[in-house]
Amino acid sequence: MRGYAVVDARTKNLLKRIRPGQIAILRHEDIDEMAATDLAMAKVKAVINTAPSITGSYLSVGAKILAQRRIPLYDCLTRDLINEVQDGDWIELEDGYFITADGIRLCPVTEVTEQEIEVKWELARRNLETSLEQFIQNTLTYAQQEKDYYISALPSLPLRVKLARRHVLIVVRGKRYREDLKAIHSYIQDYQPILIGVDGGADALLENGWKPDLIIGDMDSVSDQALCCGAEIIVHAYPDGRAPGKSRVDQLGVACHLLPAPGTSEDAAMLYAYEHGAEWIVALGAHSNMIDFLEKGRKGMASTVLVRMKIGTRLIDAKGVSMLYQKRVRWKNFILLSTAASFPIIAATLISPAVRQFWHLLWLQIKYNVM
Template identity: 50%
Template sequence: MERVTILPKWAPKQHIRITGPVRSDLKTKRLIPRLQPGDIAVLAHEDIDEMAARGLIQAKVSAVVNTRCSITARYPNRGPLLLLQAGIPLLDMTDLGDDERPDLLDFVQDGDPMTILDRSLYVCDRYVGQAEILTKREIVLRTAIAKQNAAKELENFLENTLQHANKEKSFFLGSLPTLKLRTAIEGKHVLVVVRGSTYQADLRTISHYIKEQKPVLIGVDGGADALLQAGFQPDLIIGDMDSISDHALKSGGELIVHAYLDGRAPGWARIQKLGLHAHKYPAPGTSEDIAMLIAHEAGAELIVAVGTHTHMIDFLEKGRRGMASTLLTRLRVGPKLVDAKGVSQLYQQRMSWTALVCVVLASMLPVAVLAAVNPIIRNILRIIYWQMRLAFS
């Protein structure tokens, strides 16, 4: 329910006015599951990515206030435009030149009433600062600049990838850690689901494949929630365990916590707190890479990947400046891997006019047969016919 704030008489002339309770967090992926419709999301997310924007849109927030720059023009990030296209105002806090003023995230609490009046922000009736209202024109201009910067960003990305690949190659080319899994993988198809762009549509598109082939289902962090939402039970859940719900963790899938090479695993404490059993897998790279490697080493016949990160924008939006581990993983897995990301855009089933006519004729055939053998039906159809003639004559 909208909460009204009493504003001072000197408040500037309004262009927009939005009121609602605040929900805030330094990490957007922790914030999104807590959001309620009508909330004002306060976050610290430089270059808002596509998946974060879609999460905010699905949460039906009334506005987004970012204490960082939503689009720096370093690369063409897709999040800000998606928010505006969904009708959600996006505001970036501006520097007031006051070193004593704390960051907005330092003092707002969940549930505090906030009012956005033009460019001015008020929390609990108190003026807290100015913000820039991002427009579609501004985002288009910054995106054009970002595209001009893409060549330099790609050069940096490649250099970072090659440097890390040289450091990590000994792990990916050597003997990998082994796990005693209760989930049988050898000789089977394996589906690895990552909550990346188009993952929902892709899952719907290959749902028949899942039902027919019954592959081993691996959810990578939030990919386990994606499988459950699509009506499938994950067999394995792999990741840092920082973007997955408690419900998914307790769903019965075998758990593997991705750890650093030195054995530290930030997600391990959460597993222990929930009283769950899990394996620990120390490895560099991303959790989706580890999922493919585990499936490959366990003897999977085919590995199908949905929602994985495959290109520079994907990785930059994920906060990674290179893709060394992904490159090395795909070299090791080789032809076993089928990337189904974006398959929904490749194949969209449409009914042709010929098929539609056939369906209509087929549906009329039983009526015609029934009318031919039943005099009551013939009389009813005759009455309808004459009524139609009278109505249109």
Template identity: 50%
Template sequence: MDDDGAVRGRGSRAGDLAGNPPVHLRGSAKADRKTKNLISRLEPGDVAVIAHSDIDEVSGRALVGARPKIVINADRSITGRYRCPGPGILLDSGIPVLDGVGSHLIDAIADGDAIEVVGDHVYREGELIGSGVWVTRDTLELAYRKAEENLEAELEKFVVNTLQYAVKEKGIILGDMDIPSVETAISGRHCLIAVRGPRYEEDLDAVAPYVREMSPVLIGVDGGADALMERGFLPDIIVGDMDSVSDRALFSGAELIAHSYPDGRSPGSERLAKLGLSHKTFSCPGTSEDIAMLLAYEKDASLIVAVGAHSNMLDFLEKGRPGMGSTFLVRLKVGAVLVDAKGVSQLYRGRLRVGHIVGILLAAAVPIVAIALFSGSVADMARLIYLRIRLMLGLL
């Protein structure tokens, strides 16, 4: 038994996750039906209990960053509907995943409960409260094959849904909209919109020099505001449902715009009202990043740079959306000034080469040589050294 209360399998902390999952794990549990809400409460070594079908990349990376001992999923981490990367990210980081334990487990576990996992069974104080199936490399591979077989059918459903909603929503999004006024000067300036989408961290790091040089208007979409602040940038405007943004960001002094839907619902407005923060609302169907782009566009931004934005079928399926009708329309509308910086971090990774070093040394040597040639004392010293070397070599 290890110090952290785990009896290992024949492989690593998670067995080898190909056929030998953990035998015995113990820890303090935290549970939540919303993974993003749970992550903020997790401590390293906790047992994370989630209810997340098809774990997406952002959630997978966030769970890895929280460093739980194990992830117990009440749902199926990968269904084979599409190739979701989250489970693989967890396994690559050595975090075992017990799948399909049942939704009752979320309600049965309170934060701080002592949980014990023996084989594929879950116990609390000696009482069996659930059992599941370990996610392994083999089960992942089978699910990936199923996803490839399902790709064409999923794509067809996605396209049909997208076009149907695009027809329904075109009048709302492409017509006159009630755009809220903002105090931040946007007209004629660049706008950078930060969204917590796939690989947003690497891409934000890649565009950081651009932000420092061009000083664009910074718009954080929900948790994107925190991503900006983690890199030392204060958001000018925060938009969204306000469900994954920290109080720290909300109290940073940024203008706050809560996304409200055509039926009048506005979860973000409710949270901001409870915090006593003044804000405005933007009523529009679609996603919060859609309204961020529309806001920048309608306020005459000269360029809109989107980091972490969702733009393809996999992105939207990971968000649980069967289509992207509103986003399709918004991108048609703002496309002339939109630069999607997704993946910019993978375009080029500069490396310092020997040639670069030689060039720097030669450049530095030029003024030194010039000084030596025109300085009598330095020139005399150089001649003495030269003569001494020739004498030692027998050339004199």
């Protein structure tokens, strides 16, 4: 195994730079489904992880996805390669060590095999009850501490886009977001909802030919192209007003609004749409269960529970909608359509003398050749 390295402690940043055939060096404990899928789509040659790729603390599927795609995955836990290797460095695997082009042995590595993954999955199954209990306890504890934020209204922003009495589609880069977005293509065409991209969700909309009306998030995974597409920008700030993502938007020279709010950016987007009179809020790719939040490194989902309690029946969760409907060829419809299409031909044959003459001559030709 040899190739050029691309290095980043944050997988989402690494994915912006890596090219097919390169080796990804990252720090990502319990690689999640989204990261593994994106690494596979980027056609990386191998993945070296300086954190445990699968710990068995919960049913993490990233390592399994990489194994299924035949992408070698190595754990390097004795040395922090993130600070020792740079983008473009040539590295090779030899005798269980990764070495540089200068012949320097960096660290021993262990390949994450399918057998090891199965062992960790069995451990995760045994730990499920304990993990769930801790997750619920954290959720309830933080919900009690944060409930006052959600009882009161969010600050109002001077937006050009008006949400009142409109359908609002909120796109998050969650599991199967690409397939789900394609599945509701007709809905977007028919209802023309206000399109809100949460961080990288804005890029998902652009990739499918839709320009977002609003982009909200902490600006850590959205592209410069999306930020400059003409959408109104809302930087999600901490409740005390700190907004680390604002500096990036300012560097691009793009105007933005600050929205101090607890919880995740997708929660803030839903809550803002609700409080400004959206008729329906369609959430696509949103995080909604324990595994989703554990993959994001969150030990609870207090903000999501409180937001969904508040907005109630106005929310339509479209996550996974692509799995409900798979287009199949319906042969009954095909036969009916073919039969219907044949009627104009038959009618033309009966009515037109020229067509009748053509078929008569054709029949005589066939009869003559047979004889």
